[in-house]
Amino acid sequence: MRKLVILGTGFAMATKCFNTCFFLELEDGSLFLTDAGGGNGILRQLEVTGFDYQKCQHMFVTHGHTDHVLGVIWVIRKVADLMNKGKYEGQFHIYCHDVVREMLLKMTEMTLKKKDFARVGSDILIHEVKDGEAVELPQFRLTAFDILSTKAKQFGYCLQFADGMKFTCLGDEPYNEHDRAYAEQADWLLAEAFCQYKDREVFKPYEKNHSTVKEASELAELLRAKNLVLYHTEDKHLATRKQEYAAEARQYYQGNVFVPDDLDVIELG
Template structure:
Protein backbone atom coordinates (compact mmCIF):
# COMPACT_ATOMS: atom_id res chain seq x y z
CA UNK A 1 0.00 0.00 0.00
CA UNK A 2 1.30 3.45 -0.90
CA UNK A 3 2.22 5.45 2.18
CA UNK A 4 0.03 8.53 2.67
CA UNK A 5 1.83 11.84 2.28
CA UNK A 6 1.17 14.97 4.31
CA UNK A 7 -2.24 16.28 3.29
CA UNK A 8 -4.45 19.20 4.19
CA UNK A 9 -8.17 18.81 3.52
CA UNK A 10 -10.15 22.04 3.73
CA UNK A 11 -13.55 21.10 5.13
CA UNK A 12 -14.64 24.73 4.99
CA UNK A 13 -13.11 27.98 3.75
CA UNK A 14 -15.61 30.69 4.68
CA UNK A 15 -15.91 33.34 7.37
CA UNK A 16 -18.62 33.46 10.03
CA UNK A 17 -21.36 34.85 7.81
CA UNK A 18 -21.11 32.55 4.79
CA UNK A 19 -24.05 30.58 3.43
CA UNK A 20 -22.58 29.29 0.15
CA UNK A 21 -19.66 27.42 1.71
CA UNK A 22 -18.85 26.06 5.16
CA UNK A 23 -17.03 27.90 7.94
CA UNK A 24 -13.24 27.55 8.03
CA UNK A 25 -11.98 24.25 9.42
CA UNK A 26 -9.59 21.63 8.09
CA UNK A 27 -7.87 18.30 8.62
CA UNK A 28 -4.12 17.68 8.61
CA UNK A 29 -3.54 14.04 7.68
CA UNK A 30 -0.54 11.77 7.15
CA UNK A 31 0.44 8.14 7.59
CA UNK A 32 0.41 8.59 11.39
CA UNK A 33 -3.15 9.87 11.68
CA UNK A 34 -5.47 12.88 11.33
CA UNK A 35 -5.78 16.16 13.22
CA UNK A 36 -8.96 18.24 12.97
CA UNK A 37 -8.56 22.01 13.39
CA UNK A 38 -11.78 23.78 14.43
CA UNK A 39 -15.18 22.45 13.43
CA UNK A 40 -17.25 25.28 12.00
CA UNK A 41 -20.56 26.54 13.29
CA UNK A 42 -22.80 23.49 13.34
CA UNK A 43 -23.45 19.89 12.38
CA UNK A 44 -22.42 20.70 8.83
CA UNK A 45 -18.97 19.54 9.88
CA UNK A 46 -20.32 15.98 9.94
CA UNK A 47 -21.50 16.34 6.35
CA UNK A 48 -18.18 17.83 5.25
CA UNK A 49 -16.22 15.01 6.83
CA UNK A 50 -18.49 12.47 5.15
CA UNK A 51 -18.09 14.15 1.74
CA UNK A 52 -14.31 14.21 2.23
CA UNK A 53 -14.31 10.50 3.04
CA UNK A 54 -12.88 11.05 6.51
CA UNK A 55 -14.24 8.80 9.25
CA UNK A 56 -14.58 10.26 12.73
CA UNK A 57 -13.17 7.01 14.07
CA UNK A 58 -9.88 7.97 12.41
CA UNK A 59 -9.69 11.35 14.19
CA UNK A 60 -8.31 11.28 17.72
CA UNK A 61 -7.21 14.89 18.12
CA UNK A 62 -8.92 18.25 17.65
CA UNK A 63 -7.36 21.70 18.03
CA UNK A 64 -9.73 24.61 18.68
CA UNK A 65 -8.41 28.09 17.94
CA UNK A 66 -11.06 30.12 19.78
CA UNK A 67 -14.63 30.28 21.04
CA UNK A 68 -16.38 32.18 18.25
CA UNK A 69 -19.52 30.39 17.08
CA UNK A 70 -18.23 29.68 13.57
CA UNK A 71 -15.34 27.67 15.03
CA UNK A 72 -16.60 26.06 18.21
CA UNK A 73 -20.26 25.03 17.80
CA UNK A 74 -19.33 22.23 15.42
CA UNK A 75 -17.12 20.85 18.18
CA UNK A 76 -20.23 19.98 20.18
CA UNK A 77 -21.54 17.87 17.29
CA UNK A 78 -18.16 16.16 16.97
CA UNK A 79 -18.21 15.31 20.70
CA UNK A 80 -21.79 14.07 20.52
CA UNK A 81 -21.16 11.82 17.54
CA UNK A 82 -17.88 10.40 18.83
CA UNK A 83 -19.46 9.69 22.22
CA UNK A 84 -22.28 7.85 20.47
CA UNK A 85 -19.77 5.81 18.51
CA UNK A 86 -17.87 5.03 21.70
CA UNK A 87 -21.08 3.80 23.31
CA UNK A 88 -21.72 1.57 20.30
CA UNK A 89 -18.21 0.16 20.30
CA UNK A 90 -17.40 1.87 16.96
CA UNK A 91 -14.68 4.23 18.21
CA UNK A 92 -11.46 2.94 19.73
CA UNK A 93 -9.21 4.79 22.13
CA UNK A 94 -9.22 8.37 23.42
CA UNK A 95 -10.37 11.59 21.75
CA UNK A 96 -8.40 14.67 22.86
CA UNK A 97 -9.41 18.29 22.36
CA UNK A 98 -6.64 20.88 22.76
CA UNK A 99 -7.59 24.51 23.34
CA UNK A 100 -6.89 27.47 25.62
CA UNK A 101 -8.79 27.92 28.90
CA UNK A 102 -11.65 30.07 27.53
CA UNK A 103 -12.47 27.62 24.75
CA UNK A 104 -12.24 24.64 27.10
CA UNK A 105 -14.67 26.36 29.48
CA UNK A 106 -17.14 27.11 26.67
CA UNK A 107 -17.00 23.57 25.24
CA UNK A 108 -17.49 22.00 28.66
CA UNK A 109 -20.39 24.31 29.56
CA UNK A 110 -22.29 23.82 26.29
CA UNK A 111 -21.87 20.04 26.48
CA UNK A 112 -23.11 19.83 30.06
CA UNK A 113 -26.02 22.19 29.41
CA UNK A 114 -27.23 20.70 26.11
CA UNK A 115 -26.16 17.08 25.69
CA UNK A 116 -27.70 13.94 27.26
CA UNK A 117 -26.05 12.63 30.42
CA UNK A 118 -24.93 9.45 28.70
CA UNK A 119 -22.96 11.60 26.23
CA UNK A 120 -21.53 13.91 28.90
CA UNK A 121 -20.40 10.84 30.83
CA UNK A 122 -17.64 10.33 28.25
CA UNK A 123 -16.07 13.68 29.15
CA UNK A 124 -13.04 13.12 31.37
CA UNK A 125 -13.20 9.37 30.61
CA UNK A 126 -12.49 8.96 26.92
CA UNK A 127 -13.12 12.48 25.61
CA UNK A 128 -10.47 14.67 27.20
CA UNK A 129 -10.45 18.48 27.24
CA UNK A 130 -6.76 19.41 27.32
CA UNK A 131 -5.89 23.00 28.18
CA UNK A 132 -2.86 24.53 26.49
CA UNK A 133 -1.14 27.82 27.33
CA UNK A 134 0.86 30.20 25.18
CA UNK A 135 4.02 28.39 24.11
CA UNK A 136 2.84 24.90 25.09
CA UNK A 137 3.47 21.98 22.76
CA UNK A 138 1.74 18.66 22.14
CA UNK A 139 2.05 15.78 19.70
CA UNK A 140 -0.71 14.52 17.43
CA UNK A 141 -0.90 12.50 14.22
CA UNK A 142 2.86 12.29 13.89
CA UNK A 143 3.27 16.06 14.27
CA UNK A 144 4.53 18.32 17.01
CA UNK A 145 2.46 21.46 17.47
CA UNK A 146 3.49 24.53 19.45
CA UNK A 147 0.62 26.83 20.37
CA UNK A 148 0.82 30.61 20.50
CA UNK A 149 -1.50 33.43 21.47
CA UNK A 150 -2.22 35.52 18.37
CA UNK A 151 -2.96 38.48 20.70
CA UNK A 152 -6.42 39.09 19.29
CA UNK A 153 -8.19 42.31 20.18
CA UNK A 154 -11.59 40.61 19.91
CA UNK A 155 -11.49 37.12 21.42
CA UNK A 156 -8.66 35.10 22.95
CA UNK A 157 -7.30 32.98 20.14
CA UNK A 158 -4.41 30.58 19.62
CA UNK A 159 -2.61 29.63 16.45
CA UNK A 160 0.08 26.96 16.11
CA UNK A 161 3.30 26.02 14.38
CA UNK A 162 3.44 22.36 13.40
CA UNK A 163 6.44 20.24 12.51
CA UNK A 164 5.23 17.65 10.02
CA UNK A 165 6.62 14.10 9.85
CA UNK A 166 8.96 15.10 7.00
CA UNK A 167 10.17 18.11 9.07
CA UNK A 168 8.31 20.70 7.03
CA UNK A 169 6.85 23.50 9.15
CA UNK A 170 3.27 24.72 8.92
CA UNK A 171 1.99 27.80 10.74
CA UNK A 172 -1.71 28.49 11.28
CA UNK A 173 -2.35 32.14 12.16
CA UNK A 174 -6.00 31.72 13.12
CA UNK A 175 -8.52 34.10 11.58
CA UNK A 176 -7.10 37.51 12.45
CA UNK A 177 -4.14 39.58 11.23
CA UNK A 178 -0.56 38.68 12.08
CA UNK A 179 1.01 40.18 15.19
CA UNK A 180 4.74 40.87 15.07
CA UNK A 181 5.11 39.30 18.53
CA UNK A 182 4.66 35.91 16.83
CA UNK A 183 7.48 36.48 14.35
CA UNK A 184 9.47 33.41 15.42
CA UNK A 185 6.49 31.10 14.84
CA UNK A 186 5.99 32.32 11.28
CA UNK A 187 9.29 33.35 9.72
CA UNK A 188 10.60 30.85 7.22
CA UNK A 189 7.66 28.46 7.52
CA UNK A 190 7.19 26.06 4.64
CA UNK A 191 3.45 26.64 4.81
CA UNK A 192 1.57 29.69 6.07
CA UNK A 193 -2.20 29.44 6.62
CA UNK A 194 -3.54 32.98 6.67
CA UNK A 195 -6.98 34.55 6.64
CA UNK A 196 -7.94 36.80 3.73
CA UNK A 197 -11.40 38.23 4.33
CA UNK A 198 -11.67 39.68 0.82
CA UNK A 199 -9.72 41.32 -1.98
CA UNK A 200 -8.07 44.65 -1.25
CA UNK A 201 -9.95 46.07 -4.23
CA UNK A 202 -13.23 45.08 -2.53
CA UNK A 203 -12.33 46.53 0.86
CA UNK A 204 -14.93 49.31 0.70
CA UNK A 205 -17.70 46.73 0.26
CA UNK A 206 -16.59 44.04 2.73
CA UNK A 207 -14.81 46.36 5.22
CA UNK A 208 -12.18 43.88 6.44
CA UNK A 209 -10.19 46.38 8.49
CA UNK A 210 -13.21 47.50 10.49
CA UNK A 211 -13.74 43.80 11.34
CA UNK A 212 -10.06 43.29 12.19
CA UNK A 213 -9.32 41.10 9.19
CA UNK A 214 -6.91 41.12 6.26
CA UNK A 215 -7.09 41.10 2.47
CA UNK A 216 -5.40 38.82 -0.05
CA UNK A 217 -2.97 41.66 -0.81
CA UNK A 218 -2.03 41.95 2.86
CA UNK A 219 -1.50 38.19 3.14
CA UNK A 220 0.78 38.17 0.10
CA UNK A 221 2.84 41.04 1.50
CA UNK A 222 3.14 39.26 4.86
CA UNK A 223 4.24 35.97 3.27
CA UNK A 224 6.91 37.80 1.29
CA UNK A 225 8.22 39.70 4.32
CA UNK A 226 8.44 36.54 6.43
CA UNK A 227 10.07 34.40 3.73
CA UNK A 228 7.57 31.55 3.75
CA UNK A 229 7.48 29.08 0.87
CA UNK A 230 3.78 28.37 0.39
CA UNK A 231 0.79 30.56 1.25
CA UNK A 232 -2.72 29.23 1.78
CA UNK A 233 -5.64 31.68 2.09
CA UNK A 234 -8.91 30.93 3.91
CA UNK A 235 -11.71 32.46 6.03
CA UNK A 236 -13.01 34.49 3.09
CA UNK A 237 -16.30 36.03 2.02
CA UNK A 238 -18.57 33.86 -0.16
CA UNK A 239 -19.94 36.40 -2.64
CA UNK A 240 -17.17 35.80 -5.19
CA UNK A 241 -16.70 32.03 -5.06
CA UNK A 242 -16.73 31.72 -8.86
CA UNK A 243 -13.70 34.00 -9.20
CA UNK A 244 -12.14 33.69 -5.74
CA UNK A 245 -9.38 31.24 -6.62
CA UNK A 246 -8.10 33.25 -9.59
CA UNK A 247 -8.50 36.76 -8.21
CA UNK A 248 -7.20 36.08 -4.69
CA UNK A 249 -4.18 34.31 -6.18
CA UNK A 250 -3.50 37.21 -8.51
CA UNK A 251 -3.79 39.81 -5.77
CA UNK A 252 -1.61 37.95 -3.24
CA UNK A 253 0.88 37.32 -6.06
CA UNK A 254 1.52 41.03 -6.47
CA UNK A 255 3.84 40.75 -3.47
CA UNK A 256 4.45 37.04 -2.91
CA UNK A 257 6.27 34.98 -5.54
CA UNK A 258 5.98 31.60 -3.83
CA UNK A 259 3.18 29.07 -4.26
CA UNK A 260 -0.29 30.42 -3.45
CA UNK A 261 -3.29 28.22 -2.70
CA UNK A 262 -6.88 29.46 -2.47
CA UNK A 263 -8.76 26.21 -1.85
CA UNK A 264 -12.44 25.47 -2.26
CA UNK A 265 -14.38 23.53 0.34
CA UNK A 266 -13.32 19.85 0.37
CA UNK A 267 -10.17 20.51 -1.66
CA UNK A 268 -7.17 18.31 -0.80
CA UNK A 269 -3.69 19.82 -0.90
CA UNK A 270 -0.55 17.72 -0.69
CA UNK A 271 1.97 19.40 1.60
Protein backbone atom coordinates (compact mmCIF):
# COMPACT_ATOMS: atom_id res chain seq x y z
CA MET A 1 0.00 0.00 0.00
CA ARG A 2 1.41 3.38 -1.00
CA LYS A 3 1.10 6.07 1.64
CA LEU A 4 1.45 9.83 1.72
CA VAL A 5 2.87 10.95 5.07
CA ILE A 6 2.34 14.65 5.71
CA LEU A 7 5.15 16.15 7.78
CA GLY A 8 3.87 19.72 7.74
CA THR A 9 0.95 21.71 6.35
CA GLY A 10 1.67 25.35 7.12
CA PHE A 11 2.89 28.37 5.19
CA ALA A 12 6.29 30.00 5.74
CA MET A 13 5.48 31.95 8.90
CA ALA A 14 3.31 29.31 10.55
CA THR A 15 4.06 28.76 14.24
CA LYS A 16 1.23 26.41 15.18
CA CYS A 17 2.13 23.73 12.63
CA PHE A 18 5.23 22.76 10.67
CA ASN A 19 6.04 24.09 7.20
CA THR A 20 4.66 22.10 4.27
CA CYS A 21 6.63 18.98 3.38
CA PHE A 22 5.90 15.26 3.09
CA PHE A 23 7.18 11.85 2.06
CA LEU A 24 5.82 8.89 0.16
CA GLU A 25 6.09 5.37 1.52
CA LEU A 26 6.03 2.88 -1.34
CA GLU A 27 5.13 -0.81 -1.58
CA ASP A 28 8.72 -1.98 -1.23
CA GLY A 29 9.19 0.11 1.93
CA SER A 30 11.30 2.78 0.21
CA LEU A 31 10.67 6.44 1.04
CA PHE A 32 10.65 9.53 -1.18
CA LEU A 33 10.95 12.89 0.56
CA THR A 34 9.73 16.25 -0.77
CA ASP A 35 11.03 19.48 0.80
CA ALA A 36 11.98 19.68 4.47
CA GLY A 37 10.56 22.78 6.09
CA GLY A 38 12.47 25.70 7.51
CA GLY A 39 14.77 24.25 10.15
CA ASN A 40 15.80 21.31 12.27
CA GLY A 41 12.20 20.75 13.27
CA ILE A 42 12.25 18.40 10.29
CA LEU A 43 14.29 15.97 12.38
CA ARG A 44 11.55 15.80 14.99
CA GLN A 45 8.80 15.37 12.42
CA LEU A 46 10.69 12.52 10.77
CA GLU A 47 11.47 10.92 14.12
CA VAL A 48 7.81 10.96 15.16
CA THR A 49 6.82 9.12 11.97
CA GLY A 50 9.49 6.45 12.49
CA PHE A 51 11.24 7.57 9.31
CA ASP A 52 14.07 5.20 8.33
CA TYR A 53 16.75 7.28 6.59
CA GLN A 54 18.34 4.17 5.08
CA LYS A 55 15.13 3.55 3.13
CA CYS A 56 15.16 7.09 1.70
CA GLN A 57 17.66 7.45 -1.11
CA HIS A 58 15.79 10.02 -3.20
CA MET A 59 14.46 13.50 -2.41
CA PHE A 60 12.96 16.42 -4.37
CA VAL A 61 13.28 20.09 -3.43
CA THR A 62 10.76 22.39 -5.09
CA HIS A 63 12.37 25.79 -4.49
CA GLY A 64 14.69 27.86 -2.37
CA HIS A 65 12.33 29.68 -0.01
CA THR A 66 13.35 29.36 3.65
CA ASP A 67 10.35 27.24 4.62
CA HIS A 68 11.28 24.56 2.09
CA VAL A 69 15.05 24.52 1.76
CA LEU A 70 16.60 25.17 5.18
CA GLY A 71 15.41 21.85 6.55
CA VAL A 72 17.17 20.15 3.65
CA ILE A 73 20.51 21.18 5.17
CA TRP A 74 19.54 19.29 8.32
CA VAL A 75 18.52 16.23 6.32
CA ILE A 76 21.86 16.31 4.50
CA ARG A 77 23.69 16.67 7.82
CA LYS A 78 21.77 13.73 9.29
CA VAL A 79 22.43 11.48 6.28
CA ALA A 80 26.12 12.46 6.19
CA ASP A 81 26.43 11.67 9.89
CA LEU A 82 24.81 8.27 9.39
CA MET A 83 27.19 7.59 6.50
CA ASN A 84 30.19 8.52 8.61
CA LYS A 85 29.02 6.14 11.32
CA GLY A 86 28.52 3.31 8.82
CA LYS A 87 24.74 3.38 9.30
CA TYR A 88 23.73 4.42 5.78
CA GLU A 89 24.61 2.37 2.72
CA GLY A 90 24.52 3.61 -0.85
CA GLN A 91 24.02 7.14 -2.10
CA PHE A 92 21.48 9.84 -1.24
CA HIS A 93 20.11 11.69 -4.30
CA ILE A 94 18.52 15.15 -4.25
CA TYR A 95 16.70 16.46 -7.35
CA CYS A 96 16.10 20.19 -7.84
CA HIS A 97 16.51 23.03 -10.33
CA ASP A 98 19.78 24.89 -10.81
CA VAL A 99 19.10 27.71 -8.36
CA VAL A 100 18.33 25.35 -5.48
CA ARG A 101 21.34 23.21 -6.36
CA GLU A 102 23.67 26.18 -6.03
CA MET A 103 22.02 27.20 -2.77
CA LEU A 104 22.44 23.74 -1.27
CA LEU A 105 26.04 23.46 -2.35
CA LYS A 106 26.93 26.87 -0.88
CA MET A 107 25.00 26.40 2.35
CA THR A 108 26.37 22.94 3.05
CA GLU A 109 29.91 24.13 2.40
CA MET A 110 29.44 27.06 4.76
CA THR A 111 27.58 25.28 7.56
CA LEU A 112 28.49 21.58 7.71
CA LYS A 113 31.45 19.99 9.44
CA LYS A 114 34.24 19.18 7.01
CA LYS A 115 33.73 15.43 7.32
CA ASP A 116 30.01 15.84 6.63
CA PHE A 117 30.50 18.19 3.69
CA ALA A 118 33.02 15.72 2.25
CA ARG A 119 30.07 13.44 1.54
CA VAL A 120 28.45 16.05 -0.73
CA GLY A 121 29.37 15.33 -4.33
CA SER A 122 30.47 11.76 -3.67
CA ASP A 123 27.80 9.99 -1.61
CA ILE A 124 25.23 12.80 -1.35
CA LEU A 125 24.49 13.87 -4.92
CA ILE A 126 22.55 17.02 -5.79
CA HIS A 127 21.17 16.66 -9.32
CA GLU A 128 19.95 19.55 -11.44
CA VAL A 129 16.75 18.77 -13.34
CA LYS A 130 15.31 20.98 -16.06
CA ASP A 131 11.75 21.85 -17.02
CA GLY A 132 10.14 18.77 -18.59
CA GLU A 133 13.07 16.48 -17.76
CA ALA A 134 12.22 12.93 -16.70
CA VAL A 135 14.23 10.82 -14.28
CA GLU A 136 13.73 7.06 -14.07
CA LEU A 137 13.77 5.96 -10.43
CA PRO A 138 13.28 2.39 -9.22
CA GLN A 139 9.68 2.98 -8.08
CA PHE A 140 8.40 5.49 -10.64
CA ARG A 141 9.21 7.94 -13.43
CA LEU A 142 9.64 11.50 -12.14
CA THR A 143 9.05 14.42 -14.49
CA ALA A 144 9.98 17.85 -13.17
CA PHE A 145 8.21 20.97 -14.40
CA ASP A 146 8.61 24.71 -13.95
CA ILE A 147 5.52 26.28 -12.36
CA LEU A 148 6.66 29.66 -13.78
CA SER A 149 6.53 31.41 -10.44
CA THR A 150 6.73 35.19 -10.42
CA LYS A 151 8.47 35.16 -7.00
CA ALA A 152 11.27 32.59 -7.15
CA LYS A 153 12.05 29.77 -9.54
CA GLN A 154 10.01 26.77 -8.47
CA PHE A 155 9.45 23.27 -9.82
CA GLY A 156 6.70 20.78 -9.25
CA TYR A 157 6.74 17.19 -10.38
CA CYS A 158 4.63 14.35 -11.73
CA LEU A 159 5.25 10.75 -10.66
CA GLN A 160 4.09 8.05 -13.06
CA PHE A 161 3.89 4.57 -11.56
CA ALA A 162 4.04 1.32 -13.51
CA ASP A 163 0.42 0.53 -12.65
CA GLY A 164 -0.73 3.84 -14.14
CA MET A 165 -1.09 5.91 -10.99
CA LYS A 166 -0.33 9.58 -11.62
CA PHE A 167 0.77 11.65 -8.62
CA THR A 168 1.30 15.39 -9.14
CA CYS A 169 2.76 17.96 -6.77
CA LEU A 170 2.06 21.53 -7.94
CA GLY A 171 4.39 23.21 -5.46
CA ASP A 172 3.06 26.03 -3.27
CA GLU A 173 1.77 28.55 -5.81
CA PRO A 174 -1.22 28.66 -8.18
CA TYR A 175 -1.35 26.32 -11.16
CA ASN A 176 0.05 27.50 -14.48
CA GLU A 177 -1.44 26.26 -17.76
CA HIS A 178 2.11 25.48 -18.90
CA ASP A 179 1.89 22.36 -16.73
CA ARG A 180 -1.46 20.94 -17.84
CA ALA A 181 0.00 17.70 -19.22
CA TYR A 182 1.50 16.89 -15.81
CA ALA A 183 -1.61 17.70 -13.77
CA GLU A 184 -4.57 16.77 -15.95
CA GLN A 185 -6.42 13.63 -14.84
CA ALA A 186 -4.01 13.06 -11.97
CA ASP A 187 -5.01 10.34 -9.56
CA TRP A 188 -3.58 12.52 -6.80
CA LEU A 189 -3.20 16.28 -7.07
CA LEU A 190 -1.39 18.18 -4.31
CA ALA A 191 -2.19 21.91 -4.29
CA GLU A 192 -1.77 24.88 -2.00
CA ALA A 193 -4.83 26.56 -0.50
CA PHE A 194 -3.76 29.46 1.69
CA CYS A 195 -7.16 30.14 3.23
CA GLN A 196 -10.90 29.90 2.69
CA TYR A 197 -12.39 32.17 0.07
CA LYS A 198 -14.44 34.03 2.71
CA ASP A 199 -11.20 34.93 4.51
CA ARG A 200 -9.38 36.27 1.47
CA GLU A 201 -9.51 39.87 2.73
CA VAL A 202 -8.02 38.78 6.05
CA PHE A 203 -5.10 36.69 4.78
CA LYS A 204 -4.52 38.39 1.39
CA PRO A 205 -3.56 35.20 -0.51
CA TYR A 206 -3.45 36.89 -3.92
CA GLU A 207 -0.87 39.40 -2.73
CA LYS A 208 1.34 36.44 -1.80
CA ASN A 209 0.61 34.65 -5.10
CA HIS A 210 -1.42 31.95 -3.40
CA SER A 211 -4.90 30.48 -3.89
CA THR A 212 -7.96 30.04 -1.74
CA VAL A 213 -9.64 26.69 -1.24
CA LYS A 214 -12.22 27.74 -3.83
CA GLU A 215 -9.67 28.30 -6.62
CA ALA A 216 -7.68 25.17 -5.83
CA SER A 217 -10.86 23.10 -5.89
CA GLU A 218 -12.13 24.65 -9.12
CA LEU A 219 -8.75 23.82 -10.61
CA ALA A 220 -8.94 20.18 -9.52
CA GLU A 221 -12.39 19.90 -11.07
CA LEU A 222 -11.19 21.50 -14.31
CA LEU A 223 -8.24 19.11 -14.48
CA ARG A 224 -10.47 16.13 -13.61
CA ALA A 225 -8.24 15.01 -10.77
CA LYS A 226 -9.54 12.04 -8.79
CA ASN A 227 -8.15 13.02 -5.38
CA LEU A 228 -7.21 16.47 -4.11
CA VAL A 229 -4.87 17.18 -1.19
CA LEU A 230 -4.90 20.77 0.13
CA TYR A 231 -2.00 22.16 2.18
CA HIS A 232 0.34 25.16 2.69
CA THR A 233 -2.33 27.03 4.64
CA GLU A 234 -2.59 29.78 7.21
CA ASP A 235 -2.42 28.50 10.80
CA LYS A 236 -5.17 30.45 12.57
CA HIS A 237 -7.94 27.88 12.08
CA LEU A 238 -6.20 24.55 12.75
CA ALA A 239 -8.97 23.27 15.05
CA THR A 240 -11.59 23.60 12.32
CA ARG A 241 -9.43 23.65 9.17
CA LYS A 242 -10.04 20.05 8.14
CA GLN A 243 -13.83 20.33 8.28
CA GLU A 244 -14.20 23.88 6.97
CA TYR A 245 -11.71 23.61 4.11
CA ALA A 246 -13.18 20.28 2.99
CA ALA A 247 -16.71 21.70 3.07
CA GLU A 248 -15.70 24.63 0.89
CA ALA A 249 -13.79 22.38 -1.51
CA ARG A 250 -16.81 20.12 -2.04
CA GLN A 251 -18.81 23.08 -3.34
CA TYR A 252 -16.54 23.22 -6.40
CA TYR A 253 -14.97 19.79 -6.73
CA GLN A 254 -16.60 16.38 -7.18
CA GLY A 255 -13.64 14.14 -6.31
CA ASN A 256 -12.21 13.08 -2.97
CA VAL A 257 -10.88 15.90 -0.79
CA PHE A 258 -8.14 15.57 1.84
CA VAL A 259 -7.20 18.40 4.18
CA PRO A 260 -4.49 16.85 6.33
CA ASP A 261 -3.09 17.93 9.65
CA ASP A 262 0.61 17.57 10.40
CA LEU A 263 1.64 13.89 10.62
CA ASP A 264 -1.54 12.60 8.97
CA VAL A 265 -1.12 9.52 6.78
CA ILE A 266 -3.15 9.18 3.57
CA GLU A 267 -3.39 5.78 1.90
CA LEU A 268 -2.94 6.15 -1.84
CA GLY A 269 -4.04 2.64 -2.79
